[in-house]
Amino acid sequence: MAAEIMTVEVAQASAAGLKAVGAGLAVGLAGIGSGLGEMGIGAAAMGAVAENKDMFGLALLFTVLPETIVIFGLVVALLLMFQ
Amino acid sequence: MFQPESMSRLLIVASKQQLEPVITELYRMNIFHIDDYVEKGDGEWEGFRIGMPLAGADVTSAALVKIRSIASAFGISKDTISDTERSSIKELKRRIEQDLPAIAEEVEKLLSHKTKLESTAKEYEQRIEALRPFTDAPVSMELLQGYDTISFIAGNVKGQVSLSVPCEIWEKQSKSGSFVIIAVKNSDVSTAERELLDFQIQKIQIPVENGSASQVIGEYEQKIEELKKEIAGLEGQMENIRGRHEFFLMSSEEFLSGNVEQAEAPLRFATSEHAFSVTGWVPTSKVTKVFENLDKVCAGKVYVSELEVEDYNEMPPVEYHNPDFAHPTQLFMDLYSRPRYSEVDPTLLMAILYPIMFGLILGDVGYGIILLIMSLGLRSFVKGSDAGNQLVTVLRNCSISSIIFGVAFSEVFGFSLPWHPIWLSRHINMGGAATEAAAEAATHGMEASVEHVSHIPQLLVLSIWIGILHITLGRIWGARNAAKMDHGHHRTLKIYSNIGWILVMWGILVLIWSNFGIPMMPDFSGLPVIVAGMNPAMIAGAVMLILGLVFIARENVLDLMEVPTIISHVLSYTRLIAVGLSSVAIAMVTNFIAIDMIISPQLKLLSPIGIILVIAGIVVFLFGHALNTALGILGGGLHPLRLHYVEFFTKFYRGGGKKYTPFGMIRKLTEQTD
Structure with a gap:
């Protein structure tokens, strides 16, 4: 049943959606x-x-240290979206 | 460059008659950093003790305390006074003797009077508060006390009060419960109080007053009003005194604190019965000046000599030696830690790289101009504060860099400027419009026009390049610091381990390049295979990696655990682009919501409600961009700082240098005389 509906366009669209x-x-x-x-x-x-x-100053700096993690996430997302 | 100011150590010895001229001259020159003499420990010289303050120190201190207390009562400080004129020392001395006692007395009298009035007003306010619950009571206050057989209890209760003893209750309902005044016989008071506990009574003391509560309150309020008028009058008088004597007070504060510092200087000297000696640091370029000037004021009766320095790592105080444009960045260095005397001072590099990184993140002409205006506007607010001034200057440099990058990226508030981005574009394809355009162009056998192509992978690679070079430089400086600051076997190991870190990083890079083709990076994957499926680049990379690991392990095997940080530190530089893209995205989304979704459809068919919606759209636009500006300052300011502190400094920087604080002061309000 599913195989019949799955056209090339649908596959492309769902690939973009999953991205x-x-x-x-x-x-x-x-x-x-x-x-x-x-x-x-x-x-x-x-x-x-x-x-x-x-x-x-120091406190602010230490507070933003873990920001790196979300930036890695952001980079991965950017690569996914724009590659 | 990349080095603190060169320092020389001087020894000054003279007989005690020369003590005063030497101190005055050193203070005037304002370049001699005194090494405090310690009686106990290694620095002790036999027969020398810490000196006594010069004569008159106590009198001067007393006058200074008086002036400072007046200044703090008036809330004036040196920074708030215009320093266009200067008072002469002679005139100041005369006025301190003649006028100061009178001024101090007057101010003291006014102040104590004012405090008395204020405390009276406060007392009246408290009485009003105590009377407030009784305003609705149907009796005069004097009728609620002073009976031989009857007592009154007042308080806030919950619920309907009923007591087993004979009593009379007056009650007033309020939101949280009710206020009651209860009259009971003296003999029943304890029973009544116990029963009232069931109603959660909070007792209120019945104030001793004459007349009805509201009447008494009125009287007190009138009294407070009068007191306030009187206080305002006193404040007017004080304002008057302040206006007349502000400049005199602050300039004499400056003069006297200079005097006190000089008078107390012998406490930092070593003195014997007839002589004194002091060691300290002077910038090498000014050594001859000290020799000449001291010789002059003491008519040759002083011995000054330059000392050998045993340990340059620890001892000399550190003064930055940078070109003028790098001075504001010293703030960021001091925030982390002042460099040591013999290590690399990275201020200059940071002064160049920090604004560039800021511009990469917030490359937008619009935001750049806002920040530029802000930094110019803030200048008058931070007048007198060195750190504030430095920060504002850094902000100015950053905003200029932001404008330059904005022109290159062709961005203004998320819109594009009328030209194509230079070299790399970071325009995001909102709603897939660009992808469609590119696809359409492809079907016609053309390349998509430049404005529709964003180079995000290329930008990310660019930021990684910045990271690689930055970290490599950090390691090179690490090796240089080790060569200059460490000794013996340890020194060799440290130098090699820094080279090892560089080898490991570049080895990994070469290995990656020989396997994958990455835009804007060398591609070795096409090289011919020589042995075991490996091409020459792979072999070179592997050799570099292993050699590097060995160098690192020779210094400290545990450091091998840190090797993965090479990758995370380099990748950390991608934040330069990622944070920047997020600010681009916020700007574009704001524009999309405000203009495409709200304003444009209404403008096509204008109606009264439409006008309100258009205004709402403008509010959304302004709010979104204000938020993005704030985020831009935070993101653009903190992330480059963090890249320097965490990724860069950890490779070489030691810090912990002593600050160079010369003996003397920069006079703002008094003439430089004597």
Whole structure:
């Protein structure tokens, strides 16, 4: 039954759709990972800044460290979408 | 370049008669970084003790404390005062003696009067608060106390109050419960209070006042009003004093703190019964100046000599030595850690690369111009703050780079400019329009026009190239630092391990190139196979990789665990493009929602509701781009910083240098005399 409906156009369209789903998953899951990582650091950084305002620069820096993960996700998504 | 200012160590010895002229001259020159003398430990010289402050230090300190307390009461600081004029020292000295006590007394009197009035006003406010629940009570306040046999209980309760003892209850309902005043016999008070606990009573003290509550409150409010008027009058007087004496106060603060610093300088010197000696650091280029000037003020009765330095790694204080345009970037260096004296100072490279990376991320003419205007506008806000000024200058450089890259990328607020992107395009194909155009062009046997092709893979490869070169430079500097700062066997191992890291990275790259063709990178996959299915490039890559691993392992076997970071660090540079693309995407989506979805359809068929929608569309447009600008500053500013701190500095940077703080001050409000 399914084989009859599956034309070339449908196959191409679903391939493009799956690519988009994959790109979404890459960014979304990586974002969750980054968020989990930043959660603890951010809370501790807030505490440090509350104690000593001079820590702000370093605290901000440490907080954005896990951002790398989501950027890898973003790169993978970009490659999926535009390659 | 890439080196801190060269420093020389000087020793100054003279008899105690020369103490004052030497200190004054050193302070005036403002280039001598004093090494504090420590009595205990390695630095101790036999027979030398820490010196005593110069005469008059205590008097000066007392005057300084007085001035600072006045300044803090007025909330004035040096930064808020215009430094167009300068007061002469002579005039200042006279006024400090004659005028200062009178001013201090007047200010003190005004201040204490003001505090008294404020505390009275506060007390009245508290009384008003205490009276507030009783405003609706049908009795005067004096009737609620002072009886021999009857007591009153007041408080907030929950529910309908009923007591087993004889009593009279006045009740007023409110949102959270009710306020009651209960009259009971003195003998029943404890029973009543116990029963009231069941109604969750929160007792309120009945204030001692005469007259009805609202009447008393009115009286107090009037009194507070009068007090406030009086306080305002006092503030006016203080404002007047402040206006008249602001400049005098701040310039004498500067003069006196200079005096105190000089008077206390002997505490950092080594002194014997008749002589003193001090060591310190001076930029090498200014050594002769110190020799000459000291000789002059002491008429030759001083011995100054340049000392040998045993350990250049630790001892000298560090002063940056960079061209002017790189000065603002020193802020980022100090934020991380000041470089040590003998290591590479990467400030100059960062001053060049940081704006370029910022521009790569936020390459948009529109945002660039907004940031440029912002940085020019912020300049007046950060007046007087060095760090603020540096930050604003960095922002200015970044915004200029952003505009240049915007022109190259042909982008303004997510729209394209009337020309094609130069070299590489990062225009995203929203809604697949470009893909369709490309497909259509292909069916006609043509190439798609340049504006419809985005070069995202190429851009990613470009960012990887930046990463490879950046990290390689970091490792080269790592080897150079090891050569200059470490000693013996350890030094050799460290140099080789840095070379090893470079070999491993390039070995992996060559291996990849010999297997896959990647745009904008060398392609060795077509080379003829020589042995075991491997072409020459593969063999070279493998040799480099293994040799590198051996070099790394010789220094520390555990470092081999870090080898995968080579890949993650290099790939980390793709953020330059990825973050930039996300800002392009946000800008394009904003434009799409605001213009294509809301504004354009309404403009075709204008109706009254349509006009409101068009305005809403404009609001969406402005909000979206404001958000994107903020994200752009954060993304464009933090990511290059992080690439430097995490990916680059970890390869070579040690940090922990002492800051060069010369003995002296830059006078802003007083004349440089004596």
